[in-house]
Amino acid sequence: MADIRFAAMLASLRALLVPFAVALILAGIVLIVIGENPLAIFGLLAEESFGSARRIASTLSSATPLLFTAVATAICFRAGVFNVGVEGAFLVGGLAAVFVAFALPAGLGITLIPLALVAAMAAGAIWLWFPGWLLARFEVDEVVSTLMLNFIAAAITGYLVNGPLLSASAGNNMTPAIHDAAHLPRLMPPSTLHAGFLIGIAVMVLYGLWCRYTPAGVEGGLVGLNRRFARAMGISVSGTMITVMCLSGAIAGLGGASHGLGQLFRFSDAFSPGYGFTGMAVALLGRNHPVGMIVGAVLFGALASAGTTIQLFSSVPLDLVDIIQGLVMIFAVMELALPRLRRRRHA
Amino acid sequence: MLEQILAASIVLTTPILLAAMGGLVNRQSGIVNIGLEAKILAGALVAVIVSSATGSWLLASLAALAVGAVIGWLFALTITRGNANMIVAGLGLNVLVAGAIGFILSWQYGTSGTLRLPDVALLPHVLPAAVAEIPVLGRMLAALDPLTVLAWASVAALPFVLADTRFGLRLRATGNAPQVARALGLDARRIQEATTAIAGGFSGLAGAHLALTSIGLFNEGLSGGRGFIALAAFYFGRDRPWPTAMVCLMFGFLDATQIRLQTAGLPPKLIGMIPYAMVLAALILASVRNKKRKAA
Numbered sequence: 348m349a350d351i352r353f354a355a356m357l358a359s360l361r362a363l364l365v366p367f368a369v370a371l372i373l374a375g376i377v378l379i380v381i382g383e384n385p386l387a388i389f390g391l392l393a394e395e396s397f398g399s400a401r402r403i404a405s406t407l408s409s410a411t412p413l414l415f416t417a418v419a420t421a422i423c424f425r426a427g428v429f430n431v432g433v434e435g436a437f438l439v440g441g442l443a444a445v446f447v448a449f450a451l452p453a454g455l456g457i458t459l460i461p462l463a464l465v466a467a468m469a470a471g472a473i474w475l476w477f478p479g480w481l482l483a484r485f486e487v488d489e490v491v492s493t494l495m496l497n498f499i500a501a502a503i504t505g506y507l508v509n510g511p512l513l514s515a516s517a518g519n520n521m522t523p524a525i526h527d528a529a530h531l532p533r534l535m536p537p538s539t540l541h542a543g544f545l546i547g548i549a550v551m552v553l554y555g556l557w558c559r560y561t562p563a564g565v566e567g568g569l570v571g572l573n574r575r576f577a578r579a580m581g582i583s584v585s586g587t588m589i590t591v592m593c594l595s596g597a598i599a600g601l602g603g604a605s606h607g608l609g610q611l612f613r614f615s616d617a618f619s620p621g622y623g624f625t626g627m628a629v630a631l632l633g634r635n636h637p638v639g640m641i642v643g644a645v646l647f648g649a650l651a652s653a654g655t656t657i658q659l660f661s662s663v664p665l666d667l668v669d670i671i672q673g674l675v676m677i678f679a680v681m682e683l684a685l686p687r688l689r690r691r692r693h694a
Numbered sequence: 695m696l697e698q699i700l701a702a703s704i705v706l707t708t709p710i711l712l713a714a715m716g717g718l719v720n721r722q723s724g725i726v727n728i729g730l731e732a733k734i735l736a737g738a739l740v741a742v743i744v745s746s747a748t749g750s751w752l753l754a755s756l757a758a759l760a761v762g763a764v765i766g767w768l769f770a771l772t773i774t775r776g777n778a779n780m781i782v783a784g785l786g787l788n789v790l791v792a793g794a795i796g797f798i799l800s801w802q803y804g805t806s807g808t809l810r811l812p813d814v815a816l817l818p819h820v821l822p823a824a825v826a827e828i829p830v831l832g833r834m835l836a837a838l839d840p841l842t843v844l845a846w847a848s849v850a851a852l853p854f855v856l857a858d859t860r861f862g863l864r865l866r867a868t869g870n871a872p873q874v875a876r877a878l879g880l881d882a883r884r885i886q887e888a889t890t891a892i893a894g895g896f897s898g899l900a901g902a903h904l905a906l907t908s909i910g911l912f913n914e915g916l917s918g919g920r921g922f923i924a925l926a927a928f929y930f931g932r933d934r935p936w937p938t939a940m941v942c943l944m945f946g947f948l949d950a951t952q953i954r955l956q957t958a959g960l961p962p963k964l965i966g967m968i969p970y971a972m973v974l975a976a977l978i979l980a981s982v983r984n985k986k987r988k989a990a
Contacts, residue, residue, distance in 0.1 A: 502967035
C-alpha cells in the first residue's frame with residue numbers, strides 16, 4: 348500500500364517537473380542564442396525568488412491568485428468538464444468584490460470583507476453556472492462557450508470601469524479605491540503578501556478534502572473518469588457538471604476578490620494579466636492534485652516575481668517568463684517521450 | 695459616407711477572412727485552432743521586417759505565409775505526435791509566441807511593444823486609381839489589394855476544393871468520419887498537420903495584411919483578438935466558406951463603423967463584445983436544434 352502510494356507520488360512529481368524542466372531547457376537554449384549564460388540567469392532567477400524572506404514573500408504574493416485559478420480549473424478538469432472560463436469569472440468576481448468594498452458605506456468596517464467575498468463568489472458562480480447549465484441541458488460545447496464568455500467578461504468589466512463605475516479622481520480605466528477597512532491584512536509588511544494567500548491555501552486544502560471525502564467530490568471524479576459508468580451507477584452527470592462549474596466560478600470569483608481587496612485595492616482594465624490561463628497551466632502541471640498545484644503555483648509565482656528583477660540586473664527581456672509559461676502549458680499536455688517508452692517496454 | 699464605409703469594411707474584413715478560411719479548413723479536418731492569434735501576430739512582425747529589408751510587399755507576404763505555416767506545423771506536431779490537448783496547446787502557443795515576439799523586439803531592436811522600421815513597402819492597389827470615379831463601389835474597388843483579392847478568391851475556391859478534390863475529401867473524412875478515413879488507409883496525422891500548416895499560412899498572411907495595409911509598423915496589440923474573431927466566424931458559419939465569409943464581412947463592417955457608433959453614444963467596449971456574444975448565441979441555437987432533432 349505504502350509502496351503504491353509512493354510510486355504514485357513519484358509519478359505525479361515527475362509529471363510536475365518534466366514539463367517545467369523541458370521548458371527551462373528550451374529557454375536556456377534561447378538564452379545561449381542571445382549570448383547569455385543560462386545557468387547564471389536561472390541562478391539569478393532562483394536567488395531573486397527564494398533568496399531571502401522578503402523575496403519568498405514576494406514570490407508567494409505572486410502565487411496567490413494562481414492558487415485560486417488553479418483550483419477553479421482543476422475542479423472542472425477532474426470531472427471531465429473543459430472549462431477555460433476561469434479568467435472571466437476571476438474578473439467578474441474581482442469587480443463584484445471591489446464594488447461592494449467601495450460602494451457600501453465605510454462605516455460597516457471589517458464586515459465589508461465577508462460581504463465582498465460572498466458577493467464575489469456569488470458573481471463568479473452565476474457567471475459559470477450559465478455555460479454549465481447550457482452544457483448539461485443542451486450539450487453546448489463548454490470550451491467555446493467559456494472562451495467566448497472570457498471576452499464578454501473582459502468587455503463588460505472594461506465598459507463598467509470606463510463608464511458607470513469610473514473613478515472621478517483617478518483618471519481613466521479604474522474604479523475608486525476601496526475603503527481602508529476592506530483591505531485584507533498584510534502578512535509580512537513591507538511585502539505585498541496578504542491574507543488572500545492563506546485563503547488560497549485553505550481553498551486548496553478544502554478542495555483536497557472535497558475530492559476525497561464528500562459524495563459530490565467523489566462523484567465529480569467518477570464522472571471525469573467514465574461518464575457512462577457514472578451514469579450507470581446512478582450519478583446525475585448533468586447535476587455534477589453544473590455543480591463543478593458553479594464551484595469553479597465561486598472559487599475563481601473568490602480569487603478575484605482576494606486580488607482586489609489584498610493587492611490592487613481597486614479594479615482596473617489590467618486587473619488580471621491572464622491569471623486564469625496561468626492557473627490552467629498550474630492545474631495541468633499539478634495534475635489536479637492540491638500539493639502539485641501549490642508547487643506549480645509557487646513556481647509560476649517565482650517566475651513572475653523574479654522576472655521583473657531579471658530585467659533590471661541583466662539584458663534578458665522580461666518576456667522570457669512568457670516564453671517559459673507558454674512552453675510549460677504546451678509540454679504539460681503533451682505525452683512526452685519518456686513515459687511512453689516505459690509503457691511500451693512493459694507491454 | 696457609404697462609399698467610405700464600404701471601402702473600410704472590405705479592407706478590415708480581409709485579415710479576419712484570411713484567418714477564418716485557414717481555421718475553417720483546419721476544423722474540417724478535426725482540429726479546432728485556438729492559436730490563430732499567435733500566427734497572425736508572428737506574420738505581422740515578419741512582414742514588417744522583410745518589407746523593410748527588401749522593399750517588396752510580395753516577399754514580405756511570402757515570408758509571413760512561411761512563418762505562419764511553420765509555426766502551424768510545429769503546433770500540429772504537439773497535437774498529432776504528442777497527443778497534446780489542442781485547446782490548452784493553442785492557448786499555450788498564444789502565450790509563447792507573444793512572449794517570443796516581445797523578447798525579439800527588446801533583444802534585437804531595443805524597443806518594447808512597437809517596431810518602426812524605415813522604408814516599409816505597403817500593399818499596392820490592384821486596380822488603377824481611376825476606378826474610384828465609379829459611383830458607390832468605386833472607392834471600394836480602388837482600395838482592393840492583392841491579399842484581399844486572394845482572400846475572396848480562396849472563399850470562391852474552397853467549396854470546390856473541399857467537395858471535389860482528393861485533398862478536400864480526404865481532409866473532410868479525417869475530421870468528420872475518422873473511422874472512414876482509417877478504413878481508407880489515410881494517414882490522419884499527416885492530413886491534420888497539413889491543414890494546420892495551411893491555417894498557419896493563412897493567418898500569417900492575415901498578419902501581413904494588418905501590418906502592410908496602411909500603417910506599415912508592428913505593434914504587439916495589432917492582431918487585437920482577430921484570431922478569436924475568425925474562430926467565431928467559422929463557428930458561426932458552421933465551417934462553410936460562403937456563410938463564414940459573410941460573417942467575416944459583418945465583423946469587418948462592425949469594425950469599420952465602430953468609430954461612428956461610438957460617436958453615436960455606444961461604448962466601444964460593448965461593440966467589441968458583439969462577435970463573441972454572437973458566437974455564444976449561435977452555439978446555443980445550434981445545440982438546442984440538435985437536441986430537438988434527437989428527441990424527435
